[in-house]
Amino acid sequence: ETGVTQTPRHLVMGMTNKKSLKCEQHLGHNAMYWYKQSAKKPLELMFVYNFKEQTENNSVPSRFSPECPNSSHLFLHLHTLQPEDSALYLCASSQDPDREAGELFFGEGSRLTVL
Amino acid sequence: AQSVTQPDIHITVSEGASLELRCNYSYGATPYLFWYVQSPGQGLQLLLKYFSGDTLVQGIKGFEAEFKRSQSSFNLRKPSVHWSDAAEYFCAAHMEYGNKLVFGAGTILRVKS
Numbered sequence: 001e002t003g004v005t006q007t008p009r010h011l012v013m014g015m016t017n018k019k020s021l022k023c024e025q026h027l028g029h030n031a032m033y034w035y036k037q038s039a040k041k042p043l044e045l046m047f048v049y050n051f052k053e054q055t056e057n058n059s060v061p062s063r064f065s066p067e068c069p070n071s072s073h074l075f076l077h078l079h080t081l082q083p084e085d086s087a088l089y090l091c092a093s094s095q096d097p098d099r100e101a102g103e104l105f106f107g108e109g110s111r112l113t114v115l
Numbered sequence: 116a117q118s119v120t121q122p123d124i125h126i127t128v129s130e131g132a133s134l135e136l137r138c139n140y141s142y143g144a145t146p147y148l149f150w151y152v153q154s155p156g157q158g159l160q161l162l163l164k165y166f167s168g169d170t171l172v173q174g175i176k177g178f179e180a181e182f183k184r185s186q187s188s189f190n191l192r193k194p195s196v197h198w199s200d201a202a203e204y205f206c207a208a209h210m211e212y213g214n215k216l217v218f219g220a221g222t223i224l225r226v227k228s
Binding site for chain 2 (some may be wrong): 004006040041042043045048056058090092102103104105106107108109
């Protein structure tokens with residue numbers, strides 16, 4: 001496998017469920033990101049991890065809980081979500097989060113629907 | 116506040132016609148500038164980037180962009196559009212070191228045959 005892989009590609013969950021999104025990068029990058037893409041809104045940066053350490057939390061509600069066990073894997077744990085959380089969640093990676101914060105490699109996204 | 120503006124939400128061009136997508140930024144200094152493309156059901160892919168130097172940058176898939184400091188713009192161009200170019204295009208910017216990438220709202224390109 002190459003690039004950035006996200007699973008699942010589609011997820012439907014109720015507001016009381018607990019689920020997780022997974023991201024894996026095979027590029028040897030040091031930084032990983034979660035973005036939220038909602039209809040008619042710009043991409044929103046949620047979290048940034050640099051060498052497994054969280055360096056950015058963009059005022060994300062606590063019902064979203066990220067986990068980065070190593071530089072190649074990133075999870076987004078979801079619980080007690082709201083219908084307005086329905087969106088495409090994109091994972092990305094970069095070699096250097098400071099110098100190359102703009103040169104991101106994206107996965108194909110996980111389409112989340114909250115009922 | 117730092118921002119990136121893409122004035123056109125939708126653009127439709129005929130196959131073979133030229134294309135220009137507009138992007139303006141609002142920063143205290145010249146940021147690093149990027150164009151990304153997102154095909155339906157896919158993630159974003161970097162088309163090209165501008166850090167410094169030559170103001171006309173070449174990217175993948177035959178795209179180019181021109182940085183104009185006086186107009187705070189970084190417009191994306193392609194001389195002849197192909198049907199496979201139909202997608203959403205995002206302009207983005209960040210300052211060197213430590214600042215997060217700011218995306219524009221995107222421009223949806225439709226190509227008619």
